[in-house]
Amino acid sequence: MAVFANGILFEGVDTSDPNCWKIEAYQARGGYQALKKILTEGISQDDVIAELKTSSLRGRGGAGFPTGLKWSFMPRSFPGDKYVVCNTDEGEPGTFKDRDILRFNPHALIEGMIIAGYAMGAARGYNYIHGEIFAEYERFEEALDEARRAGFLGQNILGSTFSYELFAHHGYGAYICGEETALLESLEGKKGQPRFKPPFPASFGLYGKPTTINNTETFASVPYIITQGGQKFLELGKPNNGGTKLFSVSGHVNRPGNYEIPLGTPFAELLEMAGGMRGGKKLKAVIPGGSSAPVLPGDIMMQCTMDYDSIAKAGSMLGSGAVIVMNEDVCMVRALERLAYFYHEESCGQCTPCREGTGWLYRVIHRILNGEGRPEDLELLDSVGNNMAGRTICALADAAVFPVRSFTKHFRHEFEHLIEHKTPLVNHKWC
Amino acid sequence: MLSAESLAKIDREVAKYPADQKRSATMSALRIAQQEKGWLATETIEFVANYLGIPPVAAYEVATFYNMYDLKPVGKHKLTVCTNLPCALSGGYDAADYLKQKLGIDFGETSADGRFTLVEGECMGACGDAPVMLLNNHSMCSFMTREAIDKKLAELE
Ligand SMILES: Cc1cc2nc3c(=O)[nH]c(=O)nc-3n(C[C@H](O)[C@H](O)[C@H](O)COP(=O)(O)O)c2cc1C
Ligand code: SF4
Numbered sequence: 001m002a003v004f005a006n007g008i009l010f011e012g013v014d015t016s017d018p019n020c021w022k023i024e025a026y027q028a029r030g031g032y033q034a035l036k037k038i039l040t041e042g043i044s045q046d047d048v049i050a051e052l053k054t055s056s057l058r059g060r061g062g063a064g065f066p067t068g069l070k071w072s073f074m075p076r077s078f079p080g081d082k083y084v085v086c087n088t089d090e091g092e093p094g095t096f097k098d099r100d101i102l103r104f105n106p107h108a109l110i111e112g113m114i115i116a117g118y119a120m121g122a123a124r125g126y127n128y129i130h131g132e133i134f135a136e137y138e139r140f141e142e143a144l145d146e147a148r149r150a151g152f153l154g155q156n157i158l159g160s161t162f163s164y165e166l167f168a169h170h171g172y173g174a175y176i177c178g179e180e181t182a183l184l185e186s187l188e189g190k191k192g193q194p195r196f197k198p199p200f201p202a203s204f205g206l207y208g209k210p211t212t213i214n215n216t217e218t219f220a221s222v223p224y225i226i227t228q229g230g231q232k233f234l235e236l237g238k239p240n241n242g243g244t245k246l247f248s249v250s251g252h253v254n255r256p257g258n259y260e261i262p263l264g265t266p267f268a269e270l271l272e273m274a275g276g277m278r279g280g281k282k283l284k285a286v287i288p289g290g291s292s293a294p295v296l297p298g299d300i301m302m303q304c305t306m307d308y309d310s311i312a313k314a315g316s317m318l319g320s321g322a323v324i325v326m327n328e329d330v331c332m333v334r335a336l337e338r339l340a341y342f343y344h345e346e347s348c349g350q351c352t353p354c355r356e357g358t359g360w361l362y363r364v365i366h367r368i369l370n371g372e373g374r375p376e377d378l379e380l381l382d383s384v385g386n387n388m389a390g391r392t393i394c395a396l397a398d399a400a401v402f403p404v405r406s407f408t409k410h411f412r413h414e415f416e417h418l419i420e421h422k423t424p425l426v427n428h429k430w431c
Numbered sequence: 432m433l434s435a436e437s438l439a440k441i442d443r444e445v446a447k448y449p450a451d452q453k454r455s456a457t458m459s460a461l462r463i464a465q466q467e468k469g470w471l472a473t474e475t476i477e478f479v480a481n482y483l484g485i486p487p488v489a490a491y492e493v494a495t496f497y498n499m500y501d502l503k504p505v506g507k508h509k510l511t512v513c514t515n516l517p518c519a520l521s522g523g524y525d526a527a528d529y530l531k532q533k534l535g536i537d538f539g540e541t542s543a544d545g546r547f548t549l550v551e552g553e554c555m556g557a558c559g560d561a562p563v564m565l566l567n568n569h570s571m572c573s574f575m576t577r578e579a580i581d582k583k584l585a586e587l588e
């Protein structure tokens with residue numbers, strides 16, 4: 001799989017070197033300089049957060065929330081325990097960037113999480129790692145040991161008054177644990193069922209204490225912002241969309257992989273970097289931000305640049321940066337049926353509209369696909385969706401509805417054809 | 432009930448959490464128990480709960496919620512193949528169909544000789560390596576073409 005570095009997370013990382021993840025290699029690339037700078041120059045918590053605000057770094061886990069603002073919500077002077085939690089529960093179909101951060105540059109994440117602890121007055125952090133990537137969990141544990149031995153974790157880090165511990169927690173197969181409050185429940189050793197919000201984690205998080213949760217890529221971007229300055233990070237991207245970002249490109253391209261490119265890069269360029277369409281086939285559709293993001297027709301995508309604002313304007317979301325590319329041989333009814341099955345399987349079942357609704361969506365799309373669709377089925381999908389979106393504890397219900405709405409909007413004729421003629425318009429080939 | 436080695440591993444997990452939050456180690460403790468026993472029998476779950484000092488029902492809830500725990504015996508090798516959309520676009524179903532045909536079993540079944548259990552998986556966060564297959568929950572196998580599947584299965588006793 002291709003890893004293309006042009007930016008900050010994989011800059012200078014030789015992914016073919018089996019030791020590229022080790023602390024010596026990281027320090028040779030300038031690693032831990034940000035932490036040293038903060039602790040030796042006595043940079044204040046406020047200044048760290050101000051630098052993040054300048055950088056315009058936005059959360060890389062899906063929602064794109066400004067990170068500096070999020071960190072400023074933490075009650076820094078609250079005297080009791082506070083926690084920093086990293087979300088490496090990467091399970092959004094199409095997303096595989098955080099795994100590569102753990103594989104090739106885990107110390108960037110560790111350094112980012114230590115800085116987060118300093119800036120928010122937390123003495124403890126946890127990294128929640130997706131159940132299916134056990135080798136990466138073990139590697140991360142080794143990296144933590146290296147950081148402890150080097151004195152970057154533990155008591156009085158680098159001779160300062162700042163002390164911080166960091167641990168890894170291994171998940172065991174539940175997409176919903178990527179939702180931040182489900183993740184906290186899971187960290188507490190419970191079923192991963194999302195909590196009602198408010199209260200938000202910044203006031204009532206892990207073990208009921210103030211907690212900030214960020215995505216792996218978000219934390220791993222922090223050291224660069226500290227050493228190079230928020231302004232420089234911002235200028236790598238475009239206004240309101242600072243920095244470079246990892247895009248996981250999958251599907252019908254010649255070179256699937258992770259591409260680190262400036263936000264604002266044209267989609268057409270990204271597609272070319274990924275080797276273009278496999279077999280020279282025609283581009284049909286792209287899901288630009290993980291399976292929960294609305295699908296866009298290929299011609300609309302070719303007009304977009306890869307940043308939060310451009311993709312939102314086109315009617316979708318940059319989400320986690322998972323770019324799923326589909327060619328002309330894909331029957332969109334079949335593609336949607338597979339996604340609907342996923343959301344039905346992964347609903348945690350707490351809210352009736354989501355538990356029942358995801359099942360309905362799946363069964364109706366399934367029967368359309370099998371030539372048993374009824375004339376009223378497209379309207380039924382609409383009304384089931386309307387009864388789900390925005391009416392549940394967490395956003396999984398919305399995530400299940402977005403694909404249905406967008407597939408049936410942009411590729412309506414394929415659904416209508418199947419309902420009317422009982423056979424698909426497109427002679428489907430997965431690959 | 433669990434080996435000294437497994438208990439030592441569980442102790443290492445428990446040490447990661449505040450002293451009054453041992454329950455946080457439930458997931459790892461169950462994983463470690465399953466690694467040793469092959470699957471989680473009710474007695475095993477109860478043993479883990481007692482070891483951590485939590486109510487058995489709390490451990491049971493965790494074991495039933497997360498789908499990598501096996502509450503029934505599985506074959507010696509559990510093969511989980513991802514068929515979610517991104518993998519499907521790069522051969523996920525081909526890999527699954529080939530395994531079904533080669534082992535003579537469907538998803539959710541175990542081969543008659545008890546060697547293999549085949550499971551349909553959801554996205555493992557490794558779609559760039561599609562098709563992917565998870566071996567015994569802990570080992571990710573990438574680019575599982577027919578040849579790669581033949582080779583992998585031949586390696587397993
Ligand atoms: C159903 C669902 C699944 C999610 N999965 C993930 C995930 O795998 N990784 C992640 O970082 N965020 C995921 N999120 C978003 C998190 O709730 C949260 O917004 C994010 O971790 C915050 O970090 P950020 O601000 O750095 O992006 C998910 C949200 C929902 C509703
Ligand atoms: S919306 Fe669905 S996944 Fe989210 S809490 Fe409700 S039932 Fe669970």
Ligand code: FES
Nearest residue numbers: 513518554555558
């Ligand atoms: S879709 Fe198979 S690993 Fe992501």
